[in-house]
Amino acid sequence: MRFFGDYHIHTRRSDGRQNEEQVITAALEQGLKEIALTDHGPLAAGIGVKNPEVYLELKERVENLHPLYPDLTILVGAEANIRDLDGTLDIPPEVLSQLDIVIAGLHPYTLPTSVQDGMGIFVQNSLRHLGKAQREKAINANTKATIEAIYNHPQLDILSHPGLFFSVDMEEVARACVKEGVLFEINCGHEHPDVSDIIIAEREGVSFIVNSDAHFTDTVGDLRYGSEIIAQLEIDSERIANALDGGGHTRWAKKHNAFTF
Ligand SMILES: [Zn+2]
Ligand SMILES: [Zn+2]
Numbered sequence: 713m714r715f716f717g718d719y720h721i722h723t724r725r726s727d728g729r730q731n732e733e734q735v736i737t738a739a740l741e742q743g744l745k746e747i748a749l750t751d752h753g754p755l756a757a758g759i760g761v762k763n764p765e766v767y768l769e770l771k772e773r774v775e776n777l778h779p780l781y782p783d784l785t786i787l788v789g790a791e792a793n794i795r796d797l798d799g800t801l802d803i804p805p806e807v808l809s810q811l812d813i814v815i816a817g818l819h820p821y822t823l824p825t826s827v828q829d830g831m832g833i834f835v836q837n838s839l840r841h842l843g844k845a846q847r848e849k850a851i852n853a854n855t856k857a858t859i860e861a862i863y864n865h866p867q868l869d870i871l872s873h874p875g876l877f878f879s880v881d882m883e884e885v886a887r888a889c890v891k892e893g894v895l896f897e898i899n900c901g902h903e904h905p906d907v908s909d910i911i912i913a914e915r916e917g918v919s920f921i922v923n924s925d926a927h928f929t930d931t932v933g934d935l936r937y938g939s940e941i942i943a944q945l946e947i948d949s950e951r952i953a954n955a956l957d958g959g960g961h962t963r964w965a966k967k968h969n970a971f972t973f
Contacts, residue, residue, distance in 0.1 A: 713956075715933075715955060715956055716746060716956045717746035718739065718742075719954065721750060721925075721932060722750065727758075729927055732770070735749065738926075738932035742934075746786075756820075757821040760802070761790075771788045788812055792814065793819050800864075802823070814868050818858065820834075837878050859884060873899035886913040895953050897920070898910065900935050907941055919951055919952075
């Protein structure tokens, strides 16, 4: 499968090892038409941006770069952290509304909004070995946090690596994605979700997006994991929002910028 864009890429502004020019060069080498720079939200310890204003500074910088790279559309977005059971994100709404694209996901070591929320999502999850009841509680909490984030943020485009680090009820999460027009990510950097969860999501009717989650230039546009699974499961290209052929982009209901190709 061929793809026109890679919409989940980190730069040095969070935990990537590459600056925006290096990402752009790598994307052009891969033949991409469009990319999104999506650094981690500020409250994931050690890996996030310094503060939400960083996104707005990057937007300005990219606006200046655009004329130099007429063959590539460069979007600036974020991978926000889901912080609690209400699905609160760690980027304020006034910044979210200025971004070209918004991704959200659960990440380890995210500062919860309260101790109680932290106990609900993050601690229980690491105590899974205590037994079935605790595990179920953790899955319920992770699922609730995820679907609340989907329902409460109309700006949300993509749910990143569903179920990674934190197990969720995949059917419920997939259903929320379908209802709210949020794209279900196949994350090639983490090779996640696995085939069984992608089958569940497909059955529920999600639209997929395949992203690299690149932190280094050599993985920008590396979408092989997704490509292989899509071929293996014979998923129709019209279900893939960034597939070059098949019209999948029409599934990206919330996309801010019109497609130019
Ligand atoms: Zn992530
Ligand atoms: Zn990421």
